Amino acid sequence: MRSHISRTDDDVSTYTRTTWTARSTLLVPALLGGLLLVYVAVPFVAFLARTGTADVLARLAGPQAQVAIRNSLLTATTSTTVATVLGVPLAYVLARRSFPGKRLLEGLIILPLVLPPVVAGAMLLTAFGRFTPIGATAYAVGIELTGSFIGIVLAQTFVAAPFVVVTARAGFGAIDERLERASRSLGYTAFGTFRHVALPLARGTILAGVTLTFARAMGEFGATYMVASNPRTMPTRIWVDFINGGIDAVVPVGLALLAVTLAVLAVVQRVGRVPTVIDR
Amino acid sequence: MTLEVADLTHRYGDELALEDVSFEVDAGEIVGLLGPSGCGKTTTVQAIAGHVNPTTGEIHLRGEDITADPPERRDVGVVFQEPTLFPHLTVAENVAYGLRPAGVDPDERAAIVDHYLELVSLSEQREAMPAALSGGQKRRVELARALAPQPDVLLLDEPLSALDRGLRDRLREEIARIQRETGVTTLYVTHDQETAMALSDRLVVMSDGQVAGVGEPRELYESPPTPFVASFLGRSTRLPVTPPGDPGLTLERRALAGDGGTPVDANVTCLARPGDITLLDSGQAENAHTLIGVVDRVTDLGTRYEAVLTLDAGGDLTVETQSAPPEPGELACCTIDRTDLLLFEESSGRVGPVC
Numbered sequence: 001m002r003s004h005i006s007r008t009d010d011d012v013s014t015y016t017r018t019t020w021t022a023r024s025t026l027l028v029p030a031l032l033g034g035l036l037l038v039y040v041a042v043p044f045v046a047f048l049a050r051t052g053t054a055d056v057l058a059r060l061a062g063p064q065a066q067v068a069i070r071n072s073l074l075t076a077t078t079s080t081t082v083a084t085v086l087g088v089p090l091a092y093v094l095a096r097r098s099f100p101g102k103r104l105l106e107g108l109i110i111l112p113l114v115l116p117p118v119v120a121g122a123m124l125l126t127a128f129g130r131f132t133p134i135g136a137t138a139y140a141v142g143i144e145l146t147g148s149f150i151g152i153v154l155a156q157t158f159v160a161a162p163f164v165v166v167t168a169r170a171g172f173g174a175i176d177e178r179l180e181r182a183s184r185s186l187g188y189t190a191f192g193t194f195r196h197v198a199l200p201l202a203r204g205t206i207l208a209g210v211t212l213t214f215a216r217a218m219g220e221f222g223a224t225y226m227v228a229s230n231p232r233t234m235p236t237r238i239w240v241d242f243i244n245g246g247i248d249a250v251v252p253v254g255l256a257l258l259a260v261t262l263a264v265l266a267v268v269q270r271v272g273r274v275p276t277v278i279d280r
Numbered sequence: 281m282t283l284e285v286a287d288l289t290h291r292y293g294d295e296l297a298l299e300d301v302s303f304e305v306d307a308g309e310i311v312g313l314l315g316p317s318g319c320g321k322t323t324t325v326q327a328i329a330g331h332v333n334p335t336t337g338e339i340h341l342r343g344e345d346i347t348a349d350p351p352e353r354r355d356v357g358v359v360f361q362e363p364t365l366f367p368h369l370t371v372a373e374n375v376a377y378g379l380r381p382a383g384v385d386p387d388e389r390a391a392i393v394d395h396y397l398e399l400v401s402l403s404e405q406r407e408a409m410p411a412a413l414s415g416g417q418k419r420r421v422e423l424a425r426a427l428a429p430q431p432d433v434l435l436l437d438e439p440l441s442a443l444d445r446g447l448r449d450r451l452r453e454e455i456a457r458i459q460r461e462t463g464v465t466t467l468y469v470t471h472d473q474e475t476a477m478a479l480s481d482r483l484v485v486m487s488d489g490q491v492a493g494v495g496e497p498r499e500l501y502e503s504p505p506t507p508f509v510a511s512f513l514g515r516s517t518r519l520p521v522t523p524p525g526d527p528g529l530t531l532e533r534r535a536l537a538g539d540g541g542t543p544v545d546a547n548v549t550c551l552a553r554p555g556d557i558t559l560l561d562s563g564q565a566e567n568a569h570t571l572i573g574v575v576d577r578v579t580d581l582g583t584r585y586e587a588v589l590t591l592d593a594g595g596d597l598t599v600e601t602q603s604a605p606p607e608p609g610e611l612a613c614c615t616i617d618r619t620d621l622l623l624f625e626e627s628s629g630r631v632g633p634v635c
Contacts, residue, residue: 181331182364184351187381187429192352196377200368 047258050251059252068237068253075152075233076217082153083161083213088206091165092198095172113162120159121226128154128227151228159223160216164209171205172198204271211271215264219257282307282465283328283433288337290323297323298334301491303484305433310459310466312480312497314473316512320489321469322361325437328467329358341432352381357431357464361438363418365410365425372397372406375424382429396424399458416447423455427462434459434466440475452478473513477501485509507549507624516551516622517598519571549624554586554600556620560613571615573597575608589614 059065094106112120128145129135135145145151175198183193199206221235229236234257241249283305290298298320305311315321326332328339330351338347346354365374375393384392397403400420410418419439426434436455440448456479459466470476476483477497485493485500485508493500493509504510573589576596587605589597589612599605599614606612 176362176364178360178362178364179366181329181351182358182360183366183377184331185329185354185356185358186378186425187352189350189352192381197366201366 047251047254050248051255056252056255060256064232064237065253065256068232068234069256071149071152071231072218072234075149075156076214076220079153079156079160079217080164080210080214082157083164083217084206084210087161087165087209087213088168091168092172092194094165095169096177109165110162112159113166117159117220117222117224118226121155121223124155124158124223124227147228147230149228149231152224152231152233155223155227156217156220159220160213163212163216164206167209167212168202168206171202171209174205175201207271208268211264211267215261218260281305282309282342283467284338284340285324285328286338286340288324288327288334288339290320290327290332290334290337297489298327298337299489301337301486301489303491303494305465305467307465308463309481310456310468310479312476312483313467313469313486314471314476314483314512315486315492316471319486321471321486322437324486325358325435325467325469328433329356329435330354355429355432357426357429357434359419359422359426359434359436359439361441363410363415363422365413365418365421367410369410370406371402371408371410371413371421374410374421375428377425378429384429392428396428397421399427399461400424400454415443416451419443419451420454423458427458427464430464432465434464436466436468438470441470441472448475455479477513483513485512487512504622507551507622510551510622510624515554515598517554517557518595519550519552519597519616519621551622551624552616552620553622554598557597557599557614557616559587559599559601559603559605560615571597572611572613575606575610575612577608578605587612 060069090109094102094109125146126132127134128138128151130139130144130146138145143150145154179197179201180193183197184190188196219235220233221239224233225236225239232240234253238250238253238257241253281304285304286302288298288301289296301320301324303311303313313321313324323332327334327337330346330349330353334347338345340346341354341356366377369377372393375396376389379389379392380386393406394403397406400423402417402420402424405413405417405421410421413421423439439455440451443451452475455468459479468476468479480497483493483495483497483500484491487506487508492512493505495505497513500509501513504513507516510516571589571591573591576588576590578588579586585601585603585605587599587601589599591597597614599612
């Protein structure tokens with residue numbers, strides 16, 4: 001402790017005093033927060049304690065798990081691509097223009113974030129189900145919007161797209177508009193400016209948004225189960241395994257999903273700049 | 281002429297930001313656009329650059345109407361008030377940024393970048409990122425970046441206002457040199473009259489969204505067309521004007537109504553430069569052309585004193601003097617050569633010096 005050092009330097013004593021004051025002020029919030037941290041950590045420890053390495057690997061190598069993993073990777077990649085290709089331009093418009101009804105649009109785009117996924121699934125079924133006008137039309141030309149690969153992508157995109165829109169929007173919003181004016185005055189069109197200035201400068205934030213979207217799509221269960229419980233993805237596989245085999249049956253695929261989540265977290269922390277979820 | 285701004289009017293909602301602004305910039309000329317903050321200078325520049333669509337009015341560049349063109353089709357170089365270097369590009373890449381759309385052959389770009397970096401004395405910093413540059417260096421890179429595509433006109437929007445004084449003065453010199461060497465037609469926007477007078481071939485003084493005066497700096501300073509120009513280009517202090525027949529002070533009566541002078545009425549504004557007013561020793565106080573007042577406060581500015589007098593006739597008068605003025609609270613007399621008076625009739629503008 002500083003106080004034991006026999007120096008009468010004013011700086012040192014001031015430093016020591018403020019440190020002590022700071023400590024005692026933060027004591028109560030630190031205790032409360034610590035409780036929450038413990039609560040969050042316990043399930044991780046408990047879950048990991050269930051794993052016997054050999055069994056997990058063997059189960060993951062099984063055909064059912066392999067199909068689920070492949071389906072999840074394919075659908076999540078597709079829905080993340082769709083969400084990014086359509087969501088990043090939307091984010092740019094929202095960051096750069098104000099127009100009547102903008103608040104409403106912004107509310108709409110974050111709605112899936114707070115909407116219970118199972119409700120989202122029900123809504124998707126009412127819009128694109130087999131016997132709705134859209135669903136029936138698609139079916140007539142041979143495209144199944146539910147109970148299919150496309151159905152999974154629809155559900156995942158609906159639920160996960162807001163992440164990339166909200167994050168990219170904050171990233172674009174943080175770019176000084178004068179940089180874009182300078183680019184225009186140097187001869188670049190609005191699109192050229194977007195490509196050479198806005199996109200590279202918001203790259204980190206957009207990447208973080210894309211990663212979060214991917215993670216959300218990988219983990220999507222509620223809406224997916226409503227719209228397309230088959231083919232199985234990792235989350236629907238986990239549910240089916242749980243119903244049939246109890247908690248221990250869930251561990252292998254559950255661990256695989258946890259690994260994906262950790263990888264995503266690492267990427268996001270690496271590229272940094274994750275804005276708050278709703279940044280106005 | 282290279283640039284012609286004709287009857288530019290702009291409204292932000294209900295607010296009139298520009299009203300019938302017209303001026304011209306000739307080829308190779310450097311014109312200072314001068315005025316206080318909020319007078320519409322930046323709106324004017326943004327309209328010329330194409331970042332603001334004026335409500336009415338036209339902008340011509342080399343005889344061509346460009347009012348409806350987007351910024352990228354205008355050949356207008358801009359250096360903004362705040363630094364706008366692209367943070368993800370090196371100094372050299374920043375300078376090269378405008379060369380591709382300008383249609384410069386890829387093989388020639390490096391040589392052009394070298395040339396302009398040399399012009400602003402930053403060849404050493406070629407590979408540096410903008411974040412590693414000092415404030416003055418950033419400004420110079422921006423200047424090089426704006427000049428590299430060889431624009432028809434260069435707009436400098438208060439490029440030095442965020443810098444400290446010493447740096448500002450050095451960069452001002454440098455901008456003057458670069459403008460001379462490149463001969464680029466330049467519109468220099470500033471609220472600093474010293475910078476404007478030092479740099480400009482001609483000045484456009486703006487006030488409240490309108491052009492208050494156009495002319496060569498010296499000419500505008502010596503015979504300002506409006507009271508606003510008189511008080512903005514160099515300082516001026518207002519002298520009380522007494523209607524004829526009123527037993528006023530000697531100075532006003534003689535100077536304004538004297539032989540051959542303008543007939544005086546209450547609508548005349550009379551201004552004088554603080555440096556043109558002479559404080560008199562108490563012995564000379566009886567002299568004809570005098571103003572009498574009590575010294576209110578004295579500021580010692582090192583090279584000179586500045587005294588504010590509360591005049592017997594009402595109003596305050598600022599006087600500059602080399603020798604120590606009387607203490608606050610004491611009586612002081614001063615005089616001004618009538619040829620130094622600046623007279624304005626409030627309705628019709630300038631009346632002219634009375635001499």
